[in-house]
Amino acid sequence: MPDLLLELFSEEIPARMQAKAADDLRRMVTDKLVAEGLVYEGAKAFATPRRLALTVHGIPARQPDLKTERRGPKIGAPDAAVQGFLKATGLKSLDEAKIQKDAKGDFYIALIEKPGSAAIDVIAEILPVIIRTFPWPKSMRWGARSAKSGSLTWVRPLHAITATFGLETEEPDVVKFSVDGIEAGQTTYGHRFMAPSAISVRRFEDYGAKLKAAKVILDPQARKDIIVEDAKELAFAQGLELVEDQVLVDEVSGLVEWPVVMMGSFEKEFLSIPDEVIRATIRNNQKCFVVRDPKTGKLTNKFVLTANIEAPDGGKTIIAGNERVIRPRLSDAKFFYETDLKTKLEDRLPKFEQIVFHEKLGTQAARIKRIERLAAEIAPLVGADVEKTKRAARLAKADLLTEVVGEFPELQGLMGKYYALAQGEDASVAAASEEHWKPQGPTDRVPSDPVSVAVALADKLDTLVGFWAIDEKPTGSKDPYALRRAALGVIRLILTNESRLQLGTLFSSALTLLLYFSFRPDLGYPQLARRWSPQVEDGKSEWNDARYLALLDSDGFIARHLEEIGMEQMGNPDLGGDDDREAYDARASAYAEFERRLKHLELVAVHFMFEDAPLEPARTKSAVSNARQQLQSEPFAKLGMDRLATDLGAFLADRLKVQLRDQGARHDLVDAVFSLGGQDDLLLVVRRVEALGKFLDSDDGKNLLAGTKRASNILSIEEKKDKRTFDGAPDAALYKLGEEKALAAAIDQVKAEASAAVAKEDFAAAMSAMAKLRPAVDAFFDKVKVNDDDPKVRENRLKLLNEIRAATRAVADFSRIEG
Amino acid sequence: MDALPDHMRPERSFQGFILALQRFWAEQGCVILQPYDMEMGAGTFHPATTLRALGPKPWNAAYVQPSRRPKDGRYGENPNRLQHYYQFQVIMKPSPPNLQELYLKSLAAIGIDSAIHDIRFVEDDWESPTLGAWGLGWECWCDGMEVSQFTYFQQVAGVECAPVAGELTYGLERLAMYVQGVDRVYDLNFNGREGAEKVTYGDVFLQAEQEYSRHNFEYADTTMLFEQFRMAEEACRKYLAAGWREGSNSKEHLMALPAYDQCIKASHVFNLLDARGVISVTERQSYIARVRDLAKACGEAWIHTETGRAV
Numbered sequence A: 001m002p003d004l005l006l007e008l009f010s011e012e013i014p015a016r017m018q019a020k021a022a023d024d025l026r027r028m029v030t031d032k033l034v035a036e037g038l039v040y041e042g043a044k045a046f047a048t049p050r051r052l053a054l055t056v057h058g059i060p061a062r063q064p065d066l067k068t069e070r071r072g073p074k075i076g077a078p079d080a081a082v083q084g085f086l087k088a089t090g091l092k093s094l095d096e097a098k099i100q101k102d103a104k105g106d107f108y109i110a111l112i113e114k115p116g117s118a119a120i121d122v123i124a125e126i127l128p129v130i131i132r133t134f135p136w137p138k139s140m141r142w143g144a145r146s147a148k149s150g151s152l153t154w155v156r157p158l159h160a161i162t163a164t165f166g167l168e169t170e171e172p173d174v175v176k177f178s179v180d181g182i183e184a185g186q187t188t189y190g191h192r193f194m195a196p197s198a199i200s201v202r203r204f205e206d207y208g209a210k211l212k213a214a215k216v217i218l219d220p221q222a223r224k225d226i227i228v229e230d231a232k233e234l235a236f237a238q239g240l241e242l243v244e245d246q247v248l249v250d251e252v253s254g255l256v257e258w259p260v261v262m263m264g265s266f267e268k269e270f271l272s273i274p275d276e277v278i279r280a281t282i283r284n285n286q287k288c289f290v291v292r293d294p295k296t297g298k299l300t301n302k303f304v305l306t307a308n309i310e311a312p313d314g315g316k317t318i319i320a321g322n323e324r325v326i327r328p329r330l331s332d333a334k335f336f337y338e339t340d341l342k343t344k345l346e347d348r349l350p351k352f353e354q355i356v357f358h359e360k361l362g363t364q365a366a367r368i369k370r371i372e373r374l375a376a377e378i379a380p381l382v383g384a385d386v387e388k389t390k391r392a393a394r395l396a397k398a399d400l401l402t403e404v405v406g407e408f409p410e411l412q413g414l415m416g417k418y419y420a421l422a423q424g425e426d427a428s429v430a431a432a433s434e435e436h437w438k439p440q441g442p443t444d445r446v447p448s449d450p451v452s453v454a455v456a457l458a459d460k461l462d463t464l465v466g467f468w469a470i471d472e473k474p475t476g477s478k479d480p481y482a483l484r485r486a487a488l489g490v491i492r493l494i495l496t497n498e499s500r501l502q503l504g505t506l507f508s509s510a511l512t513l514l515l516y517f518s519f520r521p522d523l524g525y526p527q528l529a530r531r532w533s534p535q536v537e538d539g540k541s542e543w544n545d546a547r548y549l550a551l552l553d554s555d556g557f558i559a560r561h562l563e564e565i566g567m568e569q570m571g572n573p574d575l576g577g578d579d580d581r582e583a584y585d586a587r588a589s590a591y592a593e594f595e596r597r598l599k600h601l602e603l604v605a606v607h608f609m610f611e612d613a614p615l616e617p618a619r620t621k622s623a624v625s626n627a628r629q630q631l632q633s634e635p636f637a638k639l640g641m642d643r644l645a646t647d648l649g650a651f652l653a654d655r656l657k658v659q660l661r662d663q664g665a666r667h668d669l670v671d672a673v674f675s676l677g678g679q680d681d682l683l684l685v686v687r688r689v690e691a692l693g694k695f696l697d698s699d700d701g702k703n704l705l706a707g708t709k710r711a712s713n714i715l716s717i718e719e720k721k722d723k724r725t726f727d728g729a730p731d732a733a734l735y736k737l738g739e740e741k742a743l744a745a746a747i748d749q750v751k752a753e754a755s756a757a758v759a760k761e762d763f764a765a766a767m768s769a770m771a772k773l774r775p776a777v778d779a780f781f782d783k784v785k786v787n788d789d790d791p792k793v794r795e796n797r798l799k800l801l802n803e804i805r806a807a808t809r810a811v812a813d814f815s816r817i818e819g
Numbered sequence B: 001m002d003a004l005p006d007h008m009r010p011e012r013s014f015q016g017f018i019l020a021l022q023r024f025w026a027e028q029g030c031v032i033l034q035p036y037d038m039e040m041g042a043g044t045f046h047p048a049t050t051l052r053a054l055g056p057k058p059w060n061a062a063y064v065q066p067s068r069r070p071k072d073g074r075y076g077e078n079p080n081r082l083q084h085y086y087q088f089q090v091i092m093k094p095s096p097p098n099l100q101e102l103y104l105k106s107l108a109a110i111g112i113d114s115a116i117h118d119i120r121f122v123e124d125d126w127e128s129p130t131l132g133a134w135g136l137g138w139e140c141w142c143d144g145m146e147v148s149q150f151t152y153f154q155q156v157a158g159v160e161c162a163p164v165a166g167e168l169t170y171g172l173e174r175l176a177m178y179v180q181g182v183d184r185v186y187d188l189n190f191n192g193r194e195g196a197e198k199v200t201y202g203d204v205f206l207q208a209e210q211e212y213s214r215h216n217f218e219y220a221d222t223t224m225l226f227e228q229f230r231m232a233e234e235a236c237r238k239y240l241a242a243g244w245r246e247g248s249n250s251k252e253h254l255m256a257l258p259a260y261d262q263c264i265k266a267s268h269v270f271n272l273l274d275a276r277g278v279i280s281v282t283e284r285q286s287y288i289a290r291v292r293d294l295a296k297a298c299g300e301a302w303i304h305t306e307t308g309r310a311v
Helices: A015-035 A079-089 A119-132 A204-213 A220-237 A246-253 A268-272 A275-286 A316-341 A345-354 A364-382 A386-395 A403-407 A414-422 A427-435 A450-469 A483-496 A503-519 A525-529 A546-552 A557-570 A578-609 A623-632 A635-662 A667-674 A682-697 A699-722 A738-759 A763-771 A773-783 A791-808 B014-027 B099-109 B172-180 B201-219 B222-243 B256-275 B281-302
Strands: A003-010 A042-048 A051-057 A066-074 A098-102 A105-114 A158-166 A182-185 A187-189 A198-200 A260-265 A289-292 A299-307 A356-358 B031-033 B059-068 B084-093 B119-123 B126-128 B133-142 B145-156 B166-171 B244-246 B251-253
Touching: A003 A015, A003 A119, A003 A187, A003 A204, A015 A042, A015 A051, A015 A119, A015 A220, A015 A246, A015 B119, A042 A220, A051 A204, A066 A079, A079 A105, A119 A158, A158 A187, A220 A246, A220 A260, A220 A299, A260 A316, A268 A299, A268 A316, A275 A289, A275 A299, A275 A316, A299 A316, A316 A403, A316 A414, A316 B145, A345 A364, A345 A386, A345 A414, A356 A364, A364 A386, A364 A450, A364 A503, A364 A623, A386 A427, A386 A450, A414 A427, A427 A450, A450 A483, A450 A503, A450 A546, A450 A635, A483 A635, A483 A682, A503 A546, A503 A578, A503 A623, A503 A635, A525 A578, A546 A557, A546 A578, A546 A635, A557 A578, A578 A623, A578 A635, A623 A635, A635 A667, A635 A682, A667 A682, A682 A699, A682 A763, A699 A763, A699 A773, A699 A791, A738 A763, A738 A773, A738 A791, A763 A773, A773 A791, B014 B031, B014 B059, B014 B084, B014 B099, B014 B172, B084 B172, B084 B201, B099 B119, B099 B145, B099 B166, B145 B172, B166 B172, B201 B256, B222 B244, B222 B256, B222 B281, B256 B281
Parallel strands: A158 A182, B031 B059
Antiparallel strands: A003 A051, A003 A158, A042 A051, A066 A105, A098 A105, A187 A198, A260 A299, A289 A299, B059 B084, B084 B166, B119 B133, B126 B133, B133 B145, B145 B166, B244 B251
C-alpha cells in the first residue's frame, strides 16, 4: 500500500515547541485519515529546527465505497415532500427507492452509494486544513500576504511543503495542494550553512538519506544520542565526567540540525564559585554542559558546547568565541556571589518590609514573621529545637534578595544554605533554607531534619490558610498560587515523617497570626468602624472584605445587617423623627454588635505586642496560642475559625485521597474515615484506612459490611415511611427473641472494646473487636423479623439496627464504603 | 565592494563597522536615516520604526540609533554594560521572504563568516509593554553570543501590522568587540588608526558613562522629571486632540509625529525615574500603562495620516 511523506519547511522553530508539534502533526493527519476511512499501518513524525516531517505508511490507495440508507417520506406523501427527497438523495424517480414498513406505515428508503475517492485526493483536501489550523502555542503572520486578513499563520515563516504519495516500487505522485501561495512539491533544502541547496525527494526512505547527506539529522532522538555520546566521550578522554542534563539535551537538540560537540574551558579561578552557580550560568545562558572530576565530584573548568556546523578550522573559532562569552558571565556570577557574602542574611530582612507578597496578605516581612511563629508552634510536635526552628524560619527566605538568586531564581534555597553556612549558622538552620521549599511535587524528596520539617510545614500551612482566608481557593484547572502542591506537600511531610499534628489547631493558629500580622489595620480593628466625615472623606466600608468577613460574618450577622451597618457608618441623616425610632434603634444596635466584634478581634493584638516581655508565671503558652484561645472564646470567631478549618481540612482530605489512590488505596475508605468528622490528624487517618482495608479483605469484614449495609437499607426505608429517625437506646424490656438480646449485648461489648482500642490508636484491635459483631448481626437477620406486627416491638428493633450503625462508627462510617 | 583603506575596514574600526552595515543595507534598497534627535531606550522607538511599521505602504530603512538605558550605567567600570550605546536598526515592510539570508549576508559584510562561526536563531519573542507592541522572532547567536534581535512585528502601538514588517537590531558595540577581538568595550578602536592617531571608544565615551551614571542614579532631578513626565503626557494628548480633522470621506490626523515625540519623551523620563528608584513596583505598572496609552493613541493617529493610511 502507498505511503505519504510530508515535510513543512520553515524558519527556525523554537526548540521547546518541536516535540509537541511533531506529535500534533502525526495525530492530526492520522486522525483525519482514519475519519476518512483510510486506515493506515504506521506513522512517525520528526522535527528539526527548520522542519516538521511525517511519514505515514500503508495507506489504502482508495477510500472504501460508502453505502448509506436514507429514509424518505411516507407512501402517498404530498408531492413537495417527494420532490425534496428525490433532490436530496439524487434519485431520478421513486422507482429507484425501496419501500420499508414499520409501525407507523410504509416509507420510501433511498440507497445511496458513495464511491470512495482516491486517497491522494482525500489527502490533498485534508492537509491544507491541518496546516491552517495547526495548534502552535504562538503563531505569526509574515510577508506581503499578511497585508490581507486570513493569511496563513505559522510558528515562523513557512517556506516550502513537500508532500508525496505512492507505492514503494513506483515514482510517487506529488499531493497537489497549496496553502496561501505555497505549492506542495518534492523540493526541500539541506543544512542552512553546510548544504543549503535544493534537494528533490521521492519518499521517506530517500528523504532521510538525502537529508543526512545534506548535513541534516532528521530524528531528534538521533541528535540527542549524538550529543550525549560525543559529550561523554570528550569528557572521558580527559578523565572527566559529563554532568548529564536531560532537559538541556532536549533543548540543545532542538537548536541544531547537525550537532557538533566540542569542549572549551574557562579560568580555574572561577571554580571558587559554588558548582550550582557555575552550572546555572553556563547552562541557562549558554546552553552548554558542565563537566566534573569523577574523583572529587566537583566541577572542573571545562564545558561542552554543541555547534551546528563542522567548521574548516576544526571549530577553533567557535570554541574561542564561546569561551569569550562564558568568561564575563562567570565573572558576573563570581562578583554576585562575593557581593552576597558581604551581607548577613538577617541584615537583608528589613528590605522585605517593602516587598508585597500578596496585596491582601501583606508584605514578605509579615509572612516571615508568621512563619517563624507558626514553625515555633510546630517544632515541639515534630521533635525540633524551638530556637533553631525560629532562627531557620527567620532566615529561610532571605536569599530571595541576593544577587545570585535574582539572576538564577532556580537556585533559591540552595544559595540560602551556602550563605547561612558561610556566616556560621547551625547545620540544621542552614539546611532549612534549602529544604523548607520541599517537597515541590509528588516525586520531590521530603525533608527529614525536624527543623526543616517544622519550617516547611509552617510555610505551606501559612500559604494555605492565607489564601483560604482571602477566598482565593483553587477552582477547576486554575491554581495560580499552587495551593494543591502546598497541600500535597503538607500531606507528604506529615506521612513521611510520621508526624502527629492536630491540623485544625494549626489552621486556627495560622489564621490568628494573619489576623495580627497582615489583616489588622494600622490603627487596629476598631478603626474599621470609623465614621465617615466630609473633611477626611474616610470611613469607606473596608471591613466588607473576605479576610474580615470570614470571622465577623461567620453566623451571617453582617449579611443580615449590611445595610444598617453601612448606613450607620455613613451617618445617614434621613432618620430622625419619632416614626423612625424603631429603625434608628435597630441600626444602632446592629452597629454596636459590629463594633463589639471588631473590639474582640483587636484582643489578638495585646498578646503579640508584649510577646517579647518576660513571661509571667501565668503565661506559659506562646502568644499565638493565647491569642487563638482568646479569639475562640467568642462564638462568632470560633465559628469562623472552625469553618475555615473544616473547609481547608476537606481540601487536604481530597488531596490525601488522590495521594492514597495513587498508592493503590481505596478512596471510599478514606471517605469512610473522614466522614466521622474531626479527623485532622492525617497520620491517624491513614493508619485507620490501612486497618480498615485489611479488615474488609477478611470474611468477617465483608460480612459485617454486608450486615451493616442491610441494617442501613432497612432503616432508611422505614425512616422514609414513618418520616422519623430511630435514634435513642432500645428498651431491653421489649426484646422478645434471644437473637435480639444477643445482638444488644454484642453491640455493647463491641462498642466498649472498639472505643477503647481507638482511644489507644490500636486500629487493628478495634477492627478485631468489630469482627465480634458479625455472628450476632448474622443471627439477628436470620431469625428476627424487623417489621413486627406490634409497632412498639418494631420501633425497638429499628432502634437496635440503628445501634449497629452507631457501633461501627467507632472505626468508620460504613455507609460510605462501596461494595 | 571597492577596496577600503585599512582603517575603514569593519574589523579595524567601530566607525568602519557602522559604515559597512549602512552600505550593505543601502544596497538592499533601504533608506539610510540618521539617528532620531531625541533620547530613547531603543532603536524601535524611532518613528521610522514605530510609526512606519503601521499602515500598508512599503518601507525599508536602516539607521544607527543611540540608545539610553539609564539603569544599565556602571560608572564606566563594567567591561560591557553601558547606559548609552548604539543600536543598528533595520526595518523592512513587508518582510521580504529572504530576510534571514539578508541578515546572514550582512554579518558577512562586517566580517562574520558563517562557515567558521556558529550562527543560530534562538527563540526570543519580543514584547514592548510601553509601546503596546509584540512580535515573534529570535535572538541571533554567534558562537554562543547574542548579537542581534530578529523580529517579525505583529502589532505596534496597539495596531495590527498589515503587512508585517521585519525588524533587525544589531548591538553594535558587542558585535564590534567580537570582530575586533577586544574584551572591554572601552578598548574598541573607534577610528581604525594606530599609535598617536588611534581613538578608542573609551576616549569618546568613558567620561560620559561616568558622568551619566552619577546623574542617572544619584542626581537626576526627580521633581523636575515627575513634572516633565506629566507635561509630556499632557502635551501628547493635547497635540493628538488638536490634530484630528474631518477629511473628505474619513477622519484624518495632521499632527501624529509631534504628538509621538512627547510619547518618546515620557518614556525616557520614566526610565530615568525608574533608575533613580523613586517608582515603586505597583506604580511602575501604572507608568508603563500610561506610556502605552500614549503610544496607542499616536498609532491610531498615525494610521489616519497621509503616510500611515491605506491608499
